[in-house]
Amino acid sequence: MLRIVNRVLIGLVGLVLVVAGGSVLAVGLGVDPPSWWPHDGTHDVLLSDAERTRWRDADWWWPTVIAVLAVLVLLALWWLTAVLRRHRLAEVLVDTGDGEGALLRGSALEGVLTTEAARSNGIERAHARLTGRRSAPEARIRLLLQPHVNPGDALNTLTTQALAHAEDSAGLAALPAEVRLRGAGHRAERVR
Structure with missing residues (x-):
């Protein structure tokens, strides 16, 4: 879900930046803008002196600007941490059968899966990674097969x-x- 939200947000931000930047560039190169476009000439600035100082005397202006920018910074940091967060499972909940549970390190189970898969006949190299929730883990396994191995047999x-x-x-x-x-x-291989 987070991957989809990430792609949609990046796409929307990119689209807005391309449209805004392209339109400013087009006006700067001499293309006639539509009537609703705020900048109409090649020597027009993006923010005039009147636009920059318009709300200077209003008491609510600077706290509002700072609050909006702070919220944007917090959202950007949340987004960055969500993207950079490790997608590995740190621990797996093991049902002990007595109503309690035990926690197994995810890296330990990954190591066992990797080792046992690599020991199989015809597997040159293996790598396992756990994802999902600790009560419902999922495995992602990569296998490098030797040339003579049937993939169906290895699987x-x-x-x-x-x-x-x-x-x-x-x-x-x-x-x-x-x-x-x-x-x-x-x-x-050399044949003798």
Whole structure:
């Protein structure tokens, strides 16, 4: 959801900046602007002296400007932290069966998934990452397959071994996974 909001906001801000900047540039280059456009000549400034000093004597002007700018800065900082925030799962809630729960570090489960997937036959390299919520984790796994491996067999082995063991050990009902497979290139070998 946050990714969609991020893209829409970036698109809207970009569109507004391109339209405003392009129209100011067009007027500056001598294109006749429409009648509603506030700047009508190539030597017209964006803010005249009258526009800049219009609200100087009003007591409410500067506190309002500062409050609006502060809200904009806070929104920009929130947006920045939301974009830069780690999307990894820090911990997984393990059902212990006694009504209580235990917390398992996400990095530990990622390490086990990576190690077990890398040990599978035909896997040259593996990397696992957990996302989602701590009560409903999801895995993202990247596998680099050796040249001779059937991708279907590698995926089946991963599902029946590494993912099944992770589900069982963490007491999860399911561990949905997105698996990305990539084949390793053939290396030239000398035949004797």
